[in-house]
Amino acid sequence: MVDVTFQSSRVAGAGTRKRTSLRAAMKRKSTAAFLMTLPLILLIAILVLYPAFYSLHLATLNKSMQRFVGFGNFEFLFKRQTFWLVVQQSCIFAITAVAFKALIGFIVAHFVHNIPAKGQRKWRGMLLVPWVIPPAMSTLAWLWLFDPSYSAFNYTLSFFGIGPIPWTGDAAWARFSVILVNVWFGAPFFMIMYLASLKSVPEQLYEAAAIDGANWWQRIWYVTLPMMRNIIAITTLFSLIVTFANFDIVRILTAGGPLDHTHIFATWAFRLGIEGGDIPLGASVSLFMFPILAIAAIFILRDINKRGNEA
Numbered sequence: 001m002v003d004v005t006f007q008s009s010r011v012a013g014a015g016t017r018k019r020t021s022l023r024a025a026m027k028r029k030s031t032a033a034f035l036m037t038l039p040l041i042l043l044i045a046i047l048v049l050y051p052a053f054y055s056l057h058l059a060t061l062n063k064s065m066q067r068f069v070g071f072g073n074f075e076f077l078f079k080r081q082t083f084w085l086v087v088q089q090s091c092i093f094a095i096t097a098v099a100f101k102a103l104i105g106f107i108v109a110h111f112v113h114n115i116p117a118k119g120q121r122k123w124r125g126m127l128l129v130p131w132v133i134p135p136a137m138s139t140l141a142w143l144w145l146f147d148p149s150y151s152a153f154n155y156t157l158s159f160f161g162i163g164p165i166p167w168t169g170d171a172a173w174a175r176f177s178v179i180l181v182n183v184w185f186g187a188p189f190f191m192i193m194y195l196a197s198l199k200s201v202p203e204q205l206y207e208a209a210a211i212d213g214a215n216w217w218q219r220i221w222y223v224t225l226p227m228m229r230n231i232i233a234i235t236t237l238f239s240l241i242v243t244f245a246n247f248d249i250v251r252i253l254t255a256g257g258p259l260d261h262t263h264i265f266a267t268w269a270f271r272l273g274i275e276g277g278d279i280p281l282g283a284s285v286s287l288f289m290f291p292i293l294a295i296a297a298i299f300i301l302r303d304i305n306k307r308g309n310e311a
Helices: 002-058 072-076 081-113 118-125 135-145 152-158 171-199 203-211 216-244 248-253 265-275 278-289 289-310
Strands: none
Touching: 002 152, 002 278, 081 118, 081 216, 081 265, 081 289, 118 171, 135 152, 135 171, 135 248, 152 278, 171 216, 171 248, 203 216, 216 289, 248 265, 265 278, 278 289
């Protein structure tokens, strides 16, 4: 009886020492990991946090940056009709562009996913070209396609008795043009993300759904989409942030015209801050993106966490 008790105590003591050594090892690994990532953390703090807080500081100053005005710049913006036009256009531009990028990326990803493995590499390479080319360079090519005098689009449409269309001279067509270029540039990103997610969906789920009599649309709705929901949400959030902060496409294609009808936050902040010489007012415009994107991020990330807890 004494031997059994002694052996039990030895086993318990060995288990305690093992857990203690494991905990100490984990602490050492986490400390080492933190020290290794510390330079990156400091770099992010310098390149992201410092400009953000400096923008907050600038937004509280007057035009000459010599006097503190508090929320005076924001109050001035709220009274300007152009500001609310920019808010409306930014939301329409971002939501519409992201929706079409997600839809086109989903369709093209399914198309590439169903191609035999030998041909997928070629199609992936070709379809990623718009995303690889720098946006400013590709937008210059689109500017030539939309040119009012030498538009390749208008030349093609003339054979069908259509046009000429004022692609960048009319407010509605100018909005359509900048959204089209943004969709053309950003859809490949959605495609490659969705394609990677599609490859992680087990084929057994599709086989089980087919045995249960599910058609093509039902397999997508009840199998593919639920398995891809987290990737769709994260990709949408990332693209929404990038699209809201888009500058080069609108700047090169329309420069905010005609009559400020294609300005978004980034281009109008540049117009006020750099071209207009009122840097605090431009900083105030750029900061207004934060609450809009924060609300979108909270809803999307909360939905992801909710599904993660349910799983």
